[in-house]
Amino acid sequence: MSLLEVSGLSVRFGDAEVVSDVSFSLQRGERFGIIGESGSGKTLTALAVTGLLPEGAAMRGSISLDGVPLPVSERAMARLRGKRVGMVFQEPMTALNPLMRVNDQIEESIHLDTSHGATQIEVPYLLKEVGLELKHGDRFPHQLSGGQRQRVMIAMALAGRPDILIADEPTSALDLITQRKVLDLIADICTRRQMALLFISHDLKAVGALCNRVAVMHRGKLVETGQATSVFSAPKQPYTQKLVAASRFDVQPLLRPPIGSTLLEVDGVTRDYRQGGMLFWADKPLRAVDDVRFSIASAECLALVGPSGCGKTTLAKIVVGLDRATAGEVRLAGTAYHGSDLPNALRRDVSLVFQDPFGSFNPRLTIAASLAEPLRLEPELSQETARARLVESVEAVGLDTGMLARYPHEFSGGQRQRLAIARALVTRPKLLVLDEPVSALDVSVRGEVLALLARLQADFGLTYLIISHDLDMVRAMADRVLVMDAGRIVEEGKPAQIFAEPQHRLTRDLVAARLPDVG
Amino acid sequence: MKRLLSHPSLVIGLVATLLFLAIGLLSLVWTPYPIAQIDIPRRFLAPSAAHWLGTDNLGRDMLSLIMAGTWTSFLVAAVAMAIGVGVGVPLGLAAAAWGGPVEWLVLRLTDFVFAFPAVIAAILITTLIGPGAVNAIVAIGIFNIPVFARVARGGALSIATLDFVAAGRLAGLGNMLIAWRHLLPNVMSLIIVQGTIQMSLGILSEAGLSYIGLGTQPPETSLGLMLKDAQSVFLIHPWLTMVPGLCIVLIVIALNIAGDGLRDAIDPRLRQGNPNVLA
Numbered sequence: 016m017s018l019l020e021v022s023g024l025s026v027r028f029g030d031a032e033v034v035s036d037v038s039f040s041l042q043r044g045e046r047f048g049i050i051g052e053s054g055s056g057k058t059l060t061a062l063a064v065t066g067l068l069p070e071g072a073a074m075r076g077s078i079s080l081d082g083v084p085l086p087v088s089e090r091a092m093a094r095l096r097g098k099r100v101g102m103v104f105q106e107p108m109t110a111l112n113p114l115m116r117v118n119d120q121i122e123e124s125i126h127l128d129t130s131h132g133a134t135q136i137e138v139p140y141l142l143k144e145v146g147l148e149l150k151h152g153d154r155f156p157h158q159l160s161g162g163q164r165q166r167v168m169i170a171m172a173l174a175g176r177p178d179i180l181i182a183d184e185p186t187s188a189l190d191l192i193t194q195r196k197v198l199d200l201i202a203d204i205c206t207r208r209q210m211a212l213l214f215i216s217h218d219l220k221a222v223g224a225l226c227n228r229v230a231v232m233h234r235g236k237l238v239e240t241g242q243a244t245s246v247f248s249a250p251k252q253p254y255t256q257k258l259v260a261a262s263r264f265d266v267q268p269l270l271r272p273p274i275g276s277t278l279l280e281v282d283g284v285t286r287d288y289r290q291g292g293m294l295f296w297a298d299k300p301l302r303a304v305d306d307v308r309f310s311i312a313s314a315e316c317l318a319l320v321g322p323s324g325c326g327k328t329t330l331a332k333i334v335v336g337l338d339r340a341t342a343g344e345v346r347l348a349g350t351a352y353h354g355s356d357l358p359n360a361l362r363r364d365v366s367l368v369f370q371d372p373f374g375s376f377n378p379r380l381t382i383a384a385s386l387a388e389p390l391r392l393e394p395e396l397s398q399e400t401a402r403a404r405l406v407e408s409v410e411a412v413g414l415d416t417g418m419l420a421r422y423p424h425e426f427s428g429g430q431r432q433r434l435a436i437a438r439a440l441v442t443r444p445k446l447l448v449l450d451e452p453v454s455a456l457d458v459s460v461r462g463e464v465l466a467l468l469a470r471l472q473a474d475f476g477l478t479y480l481i482i483s484h485d486l487d488m489v490r491a492m493a494d495r496v497l498v499m500d501a502g503r504i505v506e507e508g509k510p511a512q513i514f515a516e517p518q519h520r521l522t523r524d525l526v527a528a529r530l531p532d533v534g
Numbered sequence: 535m536k537r538l539l540s541h542p543s544l545v546i547g548l549v550a551t552l553l554f555l556a557i558g559l560l561s562l563v564w565t566p567y568p569i570a571q572i573d574i575p576r577r578f579l580a581p582s583a584a585h586w587l588g589t590d591n592l593g594r595d596m597l598s599l600i601m602a603g604t605w606t607s608f609l610v611a612a613v614a615m616a617i618g619v620g621v622g623v624p625l626g627l628a629a630a631a632w633g634g635p636v637e638w639l640v641l642r643l644t645d646f647v648f649a650f651p652a653v654i655a656a657i658l659i660t661t662l663i664g665p666g667a668v669n670a671i672v673a674i675g676i677f678n679i680p681v682f683a684r685v686a687r688g689g690a691l692s693i694a695t696l697d698f699v700a701a702g703r704l705a706g707l708g709n710m711l712i713a714w715r716h717l718l719p720n721v722m723s724l725i726i727v728q729g730t731i732q733m734s735l736g737i738l739s740e741a742g743l744s745y746i747g748l749g750t751q752p753p754e755t756s757l758g759l760m761l762k763d764a765q766s767v768f769l770i771h772p773w774l775t776m777v778p779g780l781c782i783v784l785i786v787i788a789l790n791i792a793g794d795g796l797r798d799a800i801d802p803r804l805r806q807g808n809p810n811v812l813a
Contacts, residue, residue, distance in 0.1 A: 359706045375697035379719035389705040
């Protein structure tokens with residue numbers, strides 16, 4: 016008999032069926048992964064298993080644990096959740112109570128399991144099991160890093176000694192190195208405790224690294240289920256094939272204009288942030304960017320890689336003129352500036368594409384109004400030319416000009432990112448700074464957006480500065496890679512060379528943390 | 535629009551508010567009797583066919599007084615709100631868009647104004663320019679400024695961190711244009727909701743100021759002034775205080791219900807979301 020049996024599960028919100036007829040089973044000690052893009056219904060499936068569906072959701076079908084259907088009463092369900100089913104959520108900051116110390120939070124979940132006696136013994140043991148030290152137990156969630164918080168979540172889930180651990184995108188808010196560590200930890204614990212794992216993710220590689228058996232969800236339906244190796248190496252359904260292909264980042268090499276002379280020079284740029292304290296008693300300033308020097312030649316694609324918090328986004332903001340360097344200067348085609356004092360005449364030559372396609376458009380403006388905004392930098396353009404520019408850039412990113420009159424909420428994430436690229440192109444810039452251009456997108460559209468970027472570079476001879484922590488994307492796109500750690504550039508080289516023979520400690524960690532390719 | 539009308543509390547509150555507003559507007563062109571007509575022989579009449587709500591201690595028709603008083607209350611509260619929005623919202627947006635010393639100045643200014651209740655401001659103005667409806671408007675309006683400044687700043691601060699504001703700055707937009715194009719449209723719903731709340735508070739304040747003799751002066755009338763006139767004969771003729779009192783209560787309740795409904799209808803945080811967001 017299987018440990019968890021889900022059959023014919025459907026979840027509806029009013030008329031919209033978001034999960035339809037999903038059936039799967041989970042054996043004791045098995046690691047099962049559900050793969051799906053945003054909106055595919057994978058999280059709702061997990062919530063249905065734990066009986067935590069949001070208000071307004073109507074569920075049909077049956078879910079049974081050890082052959083016994085899930086209890087209907089909330090009280091009995093709550094007991095079950097602590098003891099039999101542990102859950103780890105996506106965003107560890109909001110899942111932990113900010114006003115409780117870590118020890119107390121773990122203790123709370125132990126108390127729910129009445130068979131336990133001594134919490135004083137259990138808590139240190141759990142902390143040790145998830146790789147935290149005793150001192151971390153006395154801290155508050157905000158005093159821990161993202162990875163440490165996720166470890167606390169895991170310790171809390173383990174407190175009731177569950178048979179099943181449900182992990183919903185546990186690593187998507189973490190950077191590459193931490194992601195690998197947390198995945199390894201989950202694998203370890205599942206093996207040691209003989210615990211079944213229901214792992215939910217959009218990341219094929221994470222699922223491939225962790226799970227024996229996988230299911231692929233698309234628009235609320237399970238499209239394919241099977242052994243991880245067979246699903247990834249020989250996907251049967253077209254959707255699965257598309258997903259597997261998209262996860263490989265195969266960017267076709269295009270005929271590109273030759274790399275020219277130096278376009279942008281960053282010379283000793285430093286950025287300090289004043290923190291806390293009074294005017295004259297200020298604490299030591301936080302140095303986000305520390306004496307960074309590099310240059311980009313025109314038509315080159317330079318990637319800046321580093322863990323979160325290493326200062327790469329701050330550097331990008333200085334280059335595009337959103338932030339001001341404390342010391343040092345940037346030279347664009349020979350004109351020196353320090354950041355926000357970038358003269359308007361030069362602003363049209365630099366554009367930025369933001370990470371989050373959902374926050375980068377004003378919801379109250381039409382796409383045309385948002386896209387035309389950068390054209391203010393070229394007041395000499397006539398109305399017709401401006402309109403022609405809009406049409407040209409929208410067509411360049413492969414969208415229809417009819418979309419210009421619509422509002423941002425009518426578009427999907429991938430379309431919005433295309434529109435964001437169109438906005439960046441509308442002034443015909445020389446340098447395009449891309450801040451994590453695909454990390455907020457679904458796997459299946461990442462490939463399309465990258466192919467678009469490669470094509471635009473070939474067509475218009477653009478220069479790219481790509482900021483990312485995703486080594487696979489960098490390998491596919493970049494001509495040259497800079498590795499940044501704690502505000503400094505620590506390594507530089509061709510992608511192939513850097514990934515084959517990493518020199519610096521951080522680069523070695525990054526390369527080692529890469530998850531194996533699927534299939 | 536359909537979405538707005540699906541909130542019952544909004545519809546009830548809005549209909550009741552508009553009803554009172556219509557009564558008030560009607561008083562501008564027609565009242566059953568002129569409100570300044572004093573006729574001692576017919577004073578303290580009970581409600582009858584000729585005088586639906588009776589007459590007061592000077593023989594004036596109560597219905598006519600209520601109609602005119604409702605209009606005064608709405609006018610004072612609305613103009614005071616307009617002053618608050620007109621001065622407060624730009625201040626709040628400026629604080630969010632410029633930051634630094636501008637923000638400090640705006641915040642300290644709002645703290646300073648908050649420290650004086652509307653009554654103190656009204657007494658100050660009365661000693662300077664004499665009592666009257668205008669001075670009630672000014673006093674309540676000044677009191678509204680920091681409220682709107684804070685609401686606008688709070689809303690704008692959360693908008694200002696979004697990427698489209700940064701995109702605007704990249705496009706060379708100055709702080710003024712950022713505030714106008716990007717911040718203001720996105721905090722508008724907050725301001726509208728706060729506006730209805732300040733309207734009801736304004737009506738209460740106007741009644742309070744008139745009651746202590748600092749607001750509307752006879753022969754003009756307002757609901758607060760009617761309460762004041764009736765209080766000396768409260769034990770003998772309780773009806774005369776009941777009518778304006780109930781009127782104030784009903785208007786304030788109607789505005790508050792409308793405000794609550796409006797917040798439910800347009801606050802995106804309370805809106806029933808797209809289920810896709812969860813998955």
